[in-house]
Amino acid sequence: MEDKQPIISIRNVSKRFGQVAAVDNVSLNIMPGEFFVLLGPSGCGKTTLLRMIAGFEIPTEGQILIDGQDMAKVPPNKRPVNMVFQSYAVFPHMSVADNVGYGLKIAGVGKAERESRVAEALELVKLDGFGTRKPNQLSGGQRQRVALARSLVMRPKVLLLDEPLSALDAKLRAQMQFELADLQDHVGITFITVTHDQDEALSMAGRIAVMNKGDIAQLATPSDLYEFPANRFVADFVGSVNLFEGRLTLDEPDRAAVDCPGLGKVYLNHGVTGPHGADVWVAIRPEKIYLHVPGAGKAIRGAAEDAPEGHNFARGQIKGMSYLGDITLYDIRLESGAMLRVSRPNLSRRDQEDFTWDDRVSMHWRADSAVVLLN
Amino acid sequence: MESWKNHKALFAAVATAPLTWLILFFLLPLGIVWLYSFGTNQGLTQIDISGTFANYARALEPLYLGILWKSVLVAGATTIICLVVGFPVALAIVFASDKWKPWLLLGIMLPFWTNLLIRTYALMAVLRTEGYANQTIGWLHDKFGGLMTLGGLPPPGAYEPMHLLYNNFAVIFGLVYVHLPFMVLPLYAALDKLDKSLIEASLDLGAGHLRTLLMIVAPLAAPGIISGIIITFVPALGAYLTPDLLGGPDSQMIANVIERQFKRANDWPFGAALSFILMYATFIAIAFQAMKARQAEARQ
Numbered sequence: 054m055e056d057k058q059p060i061i062s063i064r065n066v067s068k069r070f071g072q073v074a075a076v077d078n079v080s081l082n083i084m085p086g087e088f089f090v091l092l093g094p095s096g097c098g099k100t101t102l103l104r105m106i107a108g109f110e111i112p113t114e115g116q117i118l119i120d121g122q123d124m125a126k127v128p129p130n131k132r133p134v135n136m137v138f139q140s141y142a143v144f145p146h147m148s149v150a151d152n153v154g155y156g157l158k159i160a161g162v163g164k165a166e167r168e169s170r171v172a173e174a175l176e177l178v179k180l181d182g183f184g185t186r187k188p189n190q191l192s193g194g195q196r197q198r199v200a201l202a203r204s205l206v207m208r209p210k211v212l213l214l215d216e217p218l219s220a221l222d223a224k225l226r227a228q229m230q231f232e233l234a235d236l237q238d239h240v241g242i243t244f245i246t247v248t249h250d251q252d253e254a255l256s257m258a259g260r261i262a263v264m265n266k267g268d269i270a271q272l273a274t275p276s277d278l279y280e281f282p283a284n285r286f287v288a289d290f291v292g293s294v295n296l297f298e299g300r301l302t303l304d305e306p307d308r309a310a311v312d313c314p315g316l317g318k319v320y321l322n323h324g325v326t327g328p329h330g331a332d333v334w335v336a337i338r339p340e341k342i343y344l345h346v347p348g349a350g351k352a353i354r355g356a357a358e359d360a361p362e363g364h365n366f367a368r369g370q371i372k373g374m375s376y377l378g379d380i381t382l383y384d385i386r387l388e389s390g391a392m393l394r395v396s397r398p399n400l401s402r403r404d405q406e407d408f409t410w411d412d413r414v415s416m417h418w419r420a421d422s423a424v425v426l427l428n
Numbered sequence: 429m430e431s432w433k434n435h436k437a438l439f440a441a442v443a444t445a446p447l448t449w450l451i452l453f454f455l456l457p458l459g460i461v462w463l464y465s466f467g468t469n470q471g472l473t474q475i476d477i478s479g480t481f482a483n484y485a486r487a488l489e490p491l492y493l494g495i496l497w498k499s500v501l502v503a504g505a506t507t508i509i510c511l512v513v514g515f516p517v518a519l520a521i522v523f524a525s526d527k528w529k530p531w532l533l534l535g536i537m538l539p540f541w542t543n544l545l546i547r548t549y550a551l552m553a554v555l556r557t558e559g560y561a562n563q564t565i566g567w568l569h570d571k572f573g574g575l576m577t578l579g580g581l582p583p584p585g586a587y588e589p590m591h592l593l594y595n596n597f598a599v600i601f602g603l604v605y606v607h608l609p610f611m612v613l614p615l616y617a618a619l620d621k622l623d624k625s626l627i628e629a630s631l632d633l634g635a636g637h638l639r640t641l642l643m644i645v646a647p648l649a650a651p652g653i654i655s656g657i658i659i660t661f662v663p664a665l666g667a668y669l670t671p672d673l674l675g676g677p678d679s680q681m682i683a684n685v686i687e688r689q690f691k692r693a694n695d696w697p698f699g700a701a702l703s704f705i706l707m708y709a710t711f712i713a714i715a716f717q718a719m720k721a722r723q724a725e726a727r728q
Contacts, residue, residue, distance in 0.1 A: 107632060129632055134632075159633060207633065
């Protein structure tokens, strides 16, 4: 990927509204054919960044290049990008076909070619036969497909999608996540999507930039983002996580230890390369913790501790449970008084009956399951 | 929401006073005038409601039809100019920052709070032969002439003041001035409701600002445009003071004729008939608008 020229190059871009920096000195390269997602909470600047690429906002500082061309003086209607708006912005006074053909008509494409391209685009988004309908006769999902077709028919170099699925119900959203990823694969256009929904980001993206307060907190593939978060913000925003403050007491190339007042001593089977004695945070995902009845581990494994060899170990009491069908979430109070969340898959039908409120339990997790975060 | 049906006594208490006022001082006199339009003069003060259509027949004579037609033309020109001037103004207010918006709207509404007579006399001070308009243009003319002399060209001669007052131009100018807020406010209301992302979507798809205005903004603001046209055209058609004060001998509009029937000519039945012809036209226009609005609503 390194030898290719980026389709979009964002260089030290800032956008300030009055005193507030919505986007603060962001640099980013997006490669041709990528499915790129800007993920973050509302107000993190992701939509502002997208609107700057589209040309609806002018950067206060910095430079945006599309396909190597500086976009500083290029108005939105002259940029080789198209946008799918959060509200879809389907023209209510035009039929579906007129909506999809609008851009082609403006570009002066002849009637015959226009009609065939509109039909092709409608087929692509599975709306063939809907051409004569008016937008008010369509469902939310169908309107979104119209907006998608209207942009795709222009054959842009980059398609920008602003929270494309946020107005859809959960089932339809899950379906559209797959369809969007499929579509992107099919047309080969670079997609840049803005979302606040981590599931959406993880399921569709090739790469994700997590934004926080106008800055990029981490730029990584979905699995790297989830398994190797760079900081507390990312660990907490993407998925759910148990965070414990601690002190780095041992840091060697192949092992490390963090002394956490809440969790006890946590051992890792790799180095951290942080300053010795530094204040750090230990992050453990709920699904990476094994839960069992005290003594069960010892009985099976015959190990000295109530956990497999090399695992970290903790004890506690169940204080909260929520049954979600596929998994059950347990909130466990540790001996220190700190709370720990553990999720357990319901692999067989009666698994959720294994534990109940106030049960004393043992927990363990692999030495490589926890992540040490320096900030 | 609570229905007024659950609080009939309260509703009656609140509604009685204004309803009585409306019936006694508006509907009743209007009804009497309507009856007059089917009457004939008997002596100086007596009017016999004979049920005749003679007054309406007379109103359709070429003389009055000509004045009515001219009123329609003047009011139409006023409306078109108001639309052309008012649309960009309304658009500018919609896109102004939140800090400026209330001040700009205030600027539009400010003339409403000034007496029409005072505004019209102020306009006369601007338009008369020695008025501010002619003074300014004359001053520019002299300066320009001085420049030409400096450049070695012959001087352009003395400035001849333009006759801006007491003609049809002055009437239309005055009517536009008075009626512009009536056009701007409904346009503003319609444009402000418009989803801004529709405009952005049009730009995004390659359309320039003018095309976006013609193909997206104008069609979607159509109900507001129709409202603006009607509430500008109707009062402009019935304008009385402006043509009376600013117009020349050939600038009289239908309202001036009506006034003359009630006063100097003392022919109330004929004046009533002329008034009600305007009224009927207004009703038809409003019914047309309501029909259009319902169609637009059904479309959304």
